[in-house]
Amino acid sequence: MPRILTPGLLDLVADRFKALSDPARLRLLSALRDGERTVSELVEATELSQANASKHLALLHTLGFVKRRREGSWTYYALGDRDVMRLCDLMCGRIEAEVEQRARMLG
Numbered sequence: 001m002p003r004i005l006t007p008g009l010l011d012l013v014a015d016r017f018k019a020l021s022d023p024a025r026l027r028l029l030s031a032l033r034d035g036e037r038t039v040s041e042l043v044e045a046t047e048l049s050q051a052n053a054s055k056h057l058a059l060l061h062t063l064g065f066v067k068r069r070r071e072g073s074w075t076y077y078a079l080g081d082r083d084v085m086r087l088c089d090l091m092c093g094r095i096e097a098e099v100e101q102r103a104r105m106l107g
Contacts, residue, residue: 036078
């Protein structure tokens with residue numbers, strides 16, 4: 001059964017898609033695909049500055065895309081819900097299909 005897309009709900013959906021439209025945020029999420037990591041590990045994996053990574057992680061946390069836990073002076077981040085990676089995989093599959101279709105058309 002389709003959801004009723006009220007203006008308020010559409011605004012919330014748009015906010016989530018805006019958050020996912022930033023390549024740095026997608027790199028952070030991708031780096032968390034295999035499990036939790038510290039901010040330092042995420043900085044190394046994504047080549048973002050610590051300040052930039054922290055800014056993006058804060059937004060991703062606010063929107064529920066990531067969760068965090070503190071252990072001593074370390075903060076660990078993990079995916080808040082694996083559905084976000086399913087969404088990324090869906091879009092990657094779509095892009096691959098488009099590339100294949102264009103290659104067939106040009107080949």
